[in-house]
Amino acid sequence: MAVASVTYLTRLAGYIALRNRTLSPRIVEVMEAAPGCVLISVIAPHFVSDRPADLAALAITLFAATRLPLLATVVIGVCAAGLP
Structure with a gap:
């Protein structure tokens, strides 16, 4: 915030x-x-993070950003970052 x-x-x-x-x-x-x-x-x-969960969330978000509109990318990125 x-x-x-x-x-x-x-x-x-x-x-x-x-x-x-x-x-x-x-x-x-x-x-x-x-x-x-x-x-x-x-x-x-976060691109230089050594935590696999952060890198996975980043990869998922980047993939979504190349194929989906902004709102969908943000939702997917937030969900990916929130997964354990």
């Missing part, structure tokens, strides 16, 4: 700080992609 809150507050702070400025389309794209970059930095350490 804390990671989600910080990610959201980071995005919100950027919009508040730049609300009175005219932004180029490129800057708008960067602003919209930044939360995804933060999320990747949270997930990336």
Whole structure:
């Protein structure tokens, strides 16, 4: 919950700080992609995990991400991570 809150507050702070400025389309794209970059930095350490359950959940989620829409991938990832 804390990671989600910080990610959201980071995005919100950027919009508040730049609300009175005219932004180029490129800057708008960067602003919209930044939360995804933060999320990747949270997930990336699991790629080097030595726990087989984490690696299996990661593999299942990556496989789902290549074939399914985002909502289905998230549900499958959460379920895979919750399995013992």
